[in-house]
Amino acid sequence: MAVPRIQSRPLVVVGAGAIARQIRSLIAGLAGDPYRILGYLDLPRSPRPSGCVPILGGDEVLAGTDAGYVIAVGKPLVRRQVDLSATRWGRQPVTLRHPDATLDDDVTLGAGTIAFPGARIQVDARLGRHVLVNANAVVGHDCDIHDHVVLSPLAMLGGGVVIEAAAFIGAGAVVLPRRVIGAGATVGAGAVVTADVPPRACVAGVPARDINAI
Ligand SMILES: CC(C)(COP(=O)(O)OP(=O)(O)OC[C@H]1O[C@@H](n2cnc3c(N)ncnc32)[C@H](O)[C@@H]1OP(=O)(O)O)[C@@H](O)C(=O)NCCC(=O)NCCS
Known part of the structure; x- marks a missing residue:
């Protein structure tokens, strides 16, 4: 009897810079070849293409493909914009988890969320749509991470932290337990956040x- 061939799901990567290369590497390391990258989309104001080929065009390509997609852009507001367009066009994002990312029990990852190598997401944390958890970032227990948030490498969120939509947490930043980072806020690299951060504020130090x- 012929063994049915399992097809890899075709995938478009939105973005063509360093994060796209990280995603390419993540996908190459997944067992069983679940995804096949068709190509990359080059967005205005996103990092220059960095060896990711083929470039299929801009994000309007999503309107005319049935492929899954993943957003490879580090700017939260761009992630939100791409999500809005793709949803309008009926596209389905893919959720990616590197084999070396650790997820405790009862963690939820929203559609399109990506966990890079070494990410550690602790028990009962909830992550929304298209969240980017970069390498070695730690999301404490019971955190509530809203849509389009970007956590840079080595960011460390204590238990019960809330990060509202489209906030950006810089590399190595620490957020003490139960603090709230407002929507669209930026936390600088290496910051230690001891108090709630208002929406759209930029804090550092x-x-x-x-x-x-x-
Ligand atoms: C906080 C941040 C967003 C500010 O960027 P910016 O608005 O362009 O600010 P500037 O570079 O003009 O700096 C403004 C002032 O803040 C200081 N500053 C900037 N970033 C800082 C940081 N992370 N910690 C402490 N001070 C900082 C600067 O020294 C400068 O001080 P000065 O006016 O006394 O010289 C940015 O510096 C940052 O930390 N981004 C995160 C980068 C990151 O982690 N990327 C992920 C890599 S994968």
């Missing part, structure tokens, strides 16, 4: 202060 006050 130890303890983190509004960047304009530094």
Whole structure:
């Protein structure tokens, strides 16, 4: 009897910079070849193409393909914009988890969320759509991470932290337990966040202060 051939799901990567290369590497390391990258989309104002080929065009390509997609852009507002367009066109995102990312029990990952190598997501954490958890970032137990948030490498969120939509957490930043980072806020690299951060604020330093006050 012929063994049925399992087809790899075709996938378009939105973005063609370093994050796209990280995603290419992640997918290459997945057992069983679940995805086949058709190509990459080059967005205005996103990082220059970096050896990711073929470039299929801009994000309008998503309107005319049945392939799954994943967003390879580090700017939360761009992630949100691509998600809005892709949803309008009826496209389905793919959720990616590197084999070396650790997820505890009862973690939920929204559609399109990506966990890079070494990411550690602790028990009962909830992550929304198209969240990017970069290498070695830690999401503490019971965290609530809203849509389109970007966590840079080595970011560390204590238990019960809330990160509202489209906020950006810089490399190595620490957010103390139960603090709330407002929607669209930016936390600078290496910051230690000891108090709630208002929406759209930009904080940095130890303890983190509004960047304009530094
Ligand atoms: C916080 C941040 C967003 C500010 O960027 P910016 O608005 O362009 O700010 P500037 O570079 O003009 O710096 C403004 C002031 O803040 C200081 N500053 C900037 N980033 C800082 C940081 N992370 N910690 C402490 N101070 C910082 C600068 O020294 C400068 O101080 P000065 O006016 O006394 O010289 C940015 O510096 C940052 O940390 N981004 C995160 C980068 C990152 O982690 N990327 C992920 C890589 S994968």
